[in-house]
Amino acid sequence: MNPTTQKQPSINTPAHSFIVTCVIGLLVFGALLGAFEATFRLNLFANFLPVRSVGSYHTQFEQKLFKLEDYVNKYGGVDVIVIGNSMVNTGIIPGTVANRYAELTGDQLRIFNFGVEGLTVSSVAILCNYLVENYHPGTLLVYTEMRDYIANNGDDVAQEFLNNAWMQYQIGHWSLQGFIVDHSQALQHLLAFRNWSRYDFLTSYNTAYHRQDATWETGYEEDAKKPKIESIIRKPDPANPQDAPIFAELKNYKMAPEKIEALKEILSLQEKGVRVLFSEIPVYPTYYGYFDDDNARPAYLTEINEIISTAGSYFIPTINQMRIPLNGRSDNHHLNRIGAPIYSQYLGSQLGDLCNEQQICLQSSSGATLP
Amino acid sequence: MTVTTLLFFVFACAAALLYRFLPRRFKTPWLLLVSLGFLFTWSWQFVISLSLLTLLNFWIGLHVAPELKYRRVWFYAGIALNILAILVFKYNNFYLPWLAALLKAPLSDGLKLLMPIGLSFMAVQWVSYLLDVSNGRMTAQKNLLLFSLYAFYFPRVVSGPVEKAKQFFARLENPLAVDRPLLERSAVLIVSGLLRKMVFADPLFNLIPAAAFTQPAQYGGLQLLLWLVAYSFALYNDFAGYTLIVRGVSLWFGIELANNFNLPYLSRNFSEFWARWHISLSNWLRDYIYLPLSWKIMHSKSKLKGWVNMIVPPLITMGVSALWHGISWNMLLWGGLHGIYQIVEHLAQKIRPQGPLNERPRWKQGLNTGITFLFAVLAWVPFKMPLQTALLYWQSLLHWVKPDLHLYVQALHNEIPYPALTGTQYMNLAILGLLAVAIFIDLNQNRKKSELFLQQWPRWAQIVVVVVLLTVIVLATYSNNVAPFVYQTF
Numbered sequence: 001m002n003p004t005t006q007k008q009p010s011i012n013t014p015a016h017s018f019i020v021t022c023v024i025g026l027l028v029f030g031a032l033l034g035a036f037e038a039t040f041r042l043n044l045f046a047n048f049l050p051v052r053s054v055g056s057y058h059t060q061f062e063q064k065l066f067k068l069e070d071y072v073n074k075y076g077g078v079d080v081i082v083i084g085n086s087m088v089n090t091g092i093i094p095g096t097v098a099n100r101y102a103e104l105t106g107d108q109l110r111i112f113n114f115g116v117e118g119l120t121v122s123s124v125a126i127l128c129n130y131l132v133e134n135y136h137p138g139t140l141l142v143y144t145e146m147r148d149y150i151a152n153n154g155d156d157v158a159q160e161f162l163n164n165a166w167m168q169y170q171i172g173h174w175s176l177q178g179f180i181v182d183h184s185q186a187l188q189h190l191l192a193f194r195n196w197s198r199y200d201f202l203t204s205y206n207t208a209y210h211r212q213d214a215t216w217e218t219g220y221e222e223d224a225k226k227p228k229i230e231s232i233i234r235k236p237d238p239a240n241p242q243d244a245p246i247f248a249e250l251k252n253y254k255m256a257p258e259k260i261e262a263l264k265e266i267l268s269l270q271e272k273g274v275r276v277l278f279s280e281i282p283v284y285p286t287y288y289g290y291f292d293d294d295n296a297r298p299a300y301l302t303e304i305n306e307i308i309s310t311a312g313s314y315f316i317p318t319i320n321q322m323r324i325p326l327n328g329r330s331d332n333h334h335l336n337r338i339g340a341p342i343y344s345q346y347l348g349s350q351l352g353d354l355c356n357e358q359q360i361c362l363q364s365s366s367g368a369t370l371p
Numbered sequence: 372m373t374v375t376t377l378l379f380f381v382f383a384c385a386a387a388l389l390y391r392f393l394p395r396r397f398k399t400p401w402l403l404l405v406s407l408g409f410l411f412t413w414s415w416q417f418v419i420s421l422s423l424l425t426l427l428n429f430w431i432g433l434h435v436a437p438e439l440k441y442r443r444v445w446f447y448a449g450i451a452l453n454i455l456a457i458l459v460f461k462y463n464n465f466y467l468p469w470l471a472a473l474l475k476a477p478l479s480d481g482l483k484l485l486m487p488i489g490l491s492f493m494a495v496q497w498v499s500y501l502l503d504v505s506n507g508r509m510t511a512q513k514n515l516l517l518f519s520l521y522a523f524y525f526p527r528v529v530s531g532p533v534e535k536a537k538q539f540f541a542r543l544e545n546p547l548a549v550d551r552p553l554l555e556r557s558a559v560l561i562v563s564g565l566l567r568k569m570v571f572a573d574p575l576f577n578l579i580p581a582a583a584f585t586q587p588a589q590y591g592g593l594q595l596l597l598w599l600v601a602y603s604f605a606l607y608n609d610f611a612g613y614t615l616i617v618r619g620v621s622l623w624f625g626i627e628l629a630n631n632f633n634l635p636y637l638s639r640n641f642s643e644f645w646a647r648w649h650i651s652l653s654n655w656l657r658d659y660i661y662l663p664l665s666w667k668i669m670h671s672k673s674k675l676k677g678w679v680n681m682i683v684p685p686l687i688t689m690g691v692s693a694l695w696h697g698i699s700w701n702m703l704l705w706g707g708l709h710g711i712y713q714i715v716e717h718l719a720q721k722i723r724p725q726g727p728l729n730e731r732p733r734w735k736q737g738l739n740t741g742i743t744f745l746f747a748v749l750a751w752v753p754f755k756m757p758l759q760t761a762l763l764y765w766q767s768l769l770h771w772v773k774p775d776l777h778l779y780v781q782a783l784h785n786e787i788p789y790p791a792l793t794g795t796q797y798m799n800l801a802i803l804g805l806l807a808v809a810i811f812i813d814l815n816q817n818r819k820k821s822e823l824f825l826q827q828w829p830r831w832a833q834i835v836v837v838v839v840l841l842t843v844i845v846l847a848t849y850s851n852n853v854a855p856f857v858y859q860t861f
Contacts, residue, residue: 018826019554019555019558021830021834022562024834024837025833025841026841053849057851090492177849183851188843191846191848193846195850196801197578198577198578200580201797201798202793206794208415302389367616
């Protein structure tokens with residue numbers, strides 16, 4: 001091949017070099033980012049761009065993350081992180097639990113609700129590891145339920161968490177993308193607009209904004225929905241097209257081995273000095289009406305108790321579901337703003353009694369077991 | 372590795388740097404190696420199936436020269452091979468379910484894995500190569516490395532442009548000198564391409580809700596029209612953006628690739644539209660389908676040959692174009708519509724002849740542009756969706772709902788505060804804003820009469836473009852909103 005005099009298309013001679021312009025553009029872009037970074041770090045723009053993001057597809061997860069960061073900055077740390085799915089999010093008021101626990105034990109602990117919609121044991125395992133590494137809580141109170149252990153259930157959510165560049169960076173897989181978003185506050189604020197070109201952007205941004213407002217500094221999100229009593233007490237019917245897929249999903253219920261492994265992964269965090277406890281939200285009995293086998297739930301409880309106790313942890317028994325009034329539920333498994341304080345009070349009592357009677361106490365973030 | 376990623380540019384840049392400093396005899400092998408490596412990042416199976424097809428076409432090409440015995444047998448075997456390859460790999464959705472049921476075995480995955488990316492583009496290149504060799508327009512390529520590059524050359528392997536073998540080999544053997552002006556031109560092409568893809572095409576695609584093209588009946592005509600225009604511009608900017616990027620990158624190796632778009636929506640009739648839309652494929656269709664067919668008809672003894680020539684070549688050509696895009700009734704309808712548009716134009720010209728386009732009054736040219744645009748946009752409906760939905764979409768376009776503006780009227784009279792922007796309003800405003808800028812870009816390119824129009828902008832405006840582009844790219848990097856190139860699937 002021979003670079004020769006082959007005629008090139010004629011071009012009007014430009015006044016300046018476009019390549020140089022590109023370089024200048026790059027520098028201007030860098031300078032603008034630097035200026036943004038400085039203003040965000042000085043907290044000058046925070047009120048204008050209140051929503052932050054690390055590029056995760058799960059906006060509620062991101063909100064919880066930043067709330068936790070703010071909480072730790074404000075209170076100097078976190079002692080107990082309660083983690084689970086949406087039932088935890090709207091069902092547990094950390095302040096109420098902490099106060100009741102303090103009444104019974106004399107120890108005032110800093111508790112944060114990290115309930116995030118759609119989490120199952122697989123994604124909880126990923127997050128627990130991250131939270132322990134980065135926020136050093138003394139105790140993890142993990143909420144789990146039967147459906148967490150169905151094969152493949154929630155794997156897509158776990159995979160989405162893992163696919164995120166920032167999360168990859170957190171778990172030790174270095175990437176430029178992950179590094180930048182982790183270290184740049186300006187980018188975290190700008191990323192709230194990353195879906196600007198999606199048709200539902202404004203709706204989802206507004207939802208995120210309002211949810212952020214509705215979420216307390218302790219991570220609890222108040223559910224103001226009125227209960228639909230009929231839907232709570234309605235017995236599931238396999239012939240109902242709405243119920244049929246759930247019946248199919250729960251048929252021949254069995255805990256999947258990979259889910260049990262995820263549970264064991266959470267339990268293994270005890271080796272890092274974290275106390276790991278488990279419990280369940282008191283759902284209305286119709287929630288279990290989808291299981292074809294009446295023995296499924298007792299068998300599940302036996303198995304999970306055995307796994308947890310073998311690992312030296314403890315499964316806090318679920319309180320009697322009937323202690324939560326019907327108007328304290330928004331459906332047959334979520335508690336609303338009436339039910340959440342009631343349950344949180346019970347939970348505080350359970351934890352206090354556990355500490356006083358069995359010496360299984362919540363551990364503060366310093367690592368020392370407060371009596 | 373898609374052509375809008377940083378990795379692609381780093382890869383291409385490193386390859387070009389080494390290419391520049393390599394001794395001459397190593398340049399072609401290096402370029403082939405790089406191209407194979409690029410294809411490998413898509414799938415190693417592609418490399419296998421494409422290599423096999425390349426070898427077969429190379430071998431057949433050696434036997435189709437006019438002076439050779441049995442050349443017609445070889446030639447038809449070559450044509451059959453390429454058509455068969457498309458049928459086997461690309462249209463397996465039609466026969467695989469049936470075959471799988473017959474053999475009681477899942478078959479589809481294997482074939483889909485082997486289907487080379489850009490097969491349709493390569494198949495038409497090979498067919499034109501065999502035709503040109505058999506007609507004596509060029510001699511068969513005896514260098515397997517050069518012939519392989521004709522298929523594998525990485526900037527164009529995914530979605531073209533479709534290159535004529537003779538021109539491509541000449542450019543390979545006689546590349547442009549990679550000097551400052553060429554690199555300047557490359558930079559303008561790449562930035563223009565990224566602008567079209569990242570700033571116009573992807574956002575416009577994403578701003579249209581999926582339900583628009585699956586359940587059109589639930590929307591009003593005005594809304595559907597806006598989405599259709601948005602889709603039309605998204606499709607154009609997507610493919611035009613891709614072509615500009617790969618042409619720009621190809622210049623790093625001194626190899627000029629064919630242009631594919633020349634402001635198609637400013638066309639004043641459909642003959643002009645097809646001279647401006649997917650130019651490399653349109654030229655192929657013109658040279659290897661339309662003109663030979665027309666020549667045959669005009670040299671027949673039929674008394675109706677004038678009429679037949681007006682109807683048959685456009686219909687057949689557009690039918691082939693439709694089948695190239697996909698075997699489906701909706702694609703055939705799309706092709707058929709474009710065939711009919713051209714027939715109607717020829718008929719009108721025959722009944723009431725008009726002078727050359729450029730000599731017509733400006734208002735008439737503008738009107739012609741508007742009419743051509745409208746009908747081209749309407750034809751995208753069956754291009755985008757299945758036949759039943761397409762018919763429903765057209766029907767729903769006529770269902771106009773008067774926009775409810777009473778809240779704004781009240782606000783205008785200070786009776787109530789202005790209502791907050793709704794999600795739908797945001798979407799529509801964003802679409803309108805993007806369309807306005809996209810149209811401005813096209814008009815500016817038309818006024819400057821150069822695809823390098825960006826180069827003629829003042830520096831501050833160029834810097835704004837670069838900063839906006841970088842911002843959009845950074846945001847897109849952290850979202851899942853980068854749409855795959857539409858023509859990548861063909």
